[in-house]
Amino acid sequence: NSELIFFATPHGVTAPWVYKAIKAGKKAIDLSADFRLPQADFEYWYKQKHEYPELIDKAVYGLVELHRKEIVGKNLIATPGCNSTTAILGLAPLAFNDLLGEDIIVNVAAAVSGAGRGLGLGKHYAEANENMRPYSVTGNHRHTAEVELSLARIMAMGHELKTVNLQKRPIVSLNPHLIPMTRGIMATSYTKAKTDNLNDEILLEHFQDFYKNDPMVLVQEDLPNTKAVYASDRSIISVRYDKRSKQIVTFAVSDNLAKGAAGQAVQNFNIMNEFNETEGLFLEGIWP
Incomplete structure (x- = not known):
């Protein structure tokens, strides 16, 4: 029934x-x-x-x-997916405001539970504890496709998207790292700014405006940490501008078992x- x-x-x-x-x-x-x-x-x-x-x-x-x-x-x-959710949320306001550079790099730090319950040597306690290792890097992580397609949709349609296929997509380098933590994801994303007329305040305003009607996303000035979203169904995001390298750096955290699943x-x-x-x-x- x-x-x-x-x-x-x-x-x-x-x-x-x-x-x-x-x-x-x-x-x-x-x-x-x-x-x-x-x-x-x-x-x-x-x-x-x-x-x-x-x-x-x-x-x-x-x-x-x-x-x-x-x-x-x-x-x-x-x-x-959990990694794609966190990465997309961290990059979406940049795509919407035409601030994505040619190179888009996403470094993901993911808890062990994000790798599933299947057995594997890398998830044994003695292997995972006090250890950090990259996995499925250099274009091999499956969630990469979700990130690229979502960014393409935002660039083509704006904020309110339709689930359509688009052939023209930005290329994203997504590189996850397994960390000795039960649950949580941090996606740190980098892209080179197209303009010099940026600072932390301008970027933060873009992000706050983009998510102003979204109760399950919190944009804050302070840098986020995974403990703040442990068992929470909300993601927390912040953004910075590196004047020296002209890189925009976004920080997004989610609980991979909650907002990520x-x-x-x-x-x-x-x-x-x-x-x-x-x-x-x-x-x-x-x-x-």
Whole structure:
């Protein structure tokens, strides 16, 4: 008798179940990667054939801050990845204000839980504790495609996006690092400014204006830290301008299990059904 089903299942496994749910007249919120990308992108990045490509065009990319109006009343929502959510939120105001340079670099520090529950040597306590290591670097992390496509959509459409495929996309170098922490993500992004007429105050104003109607994003002057979003469904963002190198540097933090996964799924559920967006969600993290 359910009306909607949340799918927290692995990519590749999820699509057949979503197909059955949609065919049975249910709504679906998918936390896997099966419906986040156009078919060609999915098959390139995930190295497998998509079994139900006809559903891809019916899915809405569930980054609420950019797709809020599109999500309302839809039947299939593809919840973004944790790394891509944090990176996109940190870069979106720059794309909107035409401030992205030719080179876009994103360094992600991600907690061990972000790598999933599957067994692997790198996630053993003795391997992960007091250790930091890069993984899936130099164009090999799957969330790169989500970041590039979202930035392209912002540059083409502005703030209110549609889940459409665009061939012309900026190139993003996304390099994640596994850190000995249970949960949390920090995405530090760099791009060279197109103009000299920038400072911290101007950039902060751009970011505050962009997210002024988004309760699950906090823009602040102080640099964020992952502890502030531990068990919170909100992301925190700040931005700086390096006058010497002319680099714009953004800092975004999220809880990979909350705003990067379950919390964002609930946020999508609220928007789909026109409930209060923050219903059932937590703005504040657990401290200390």
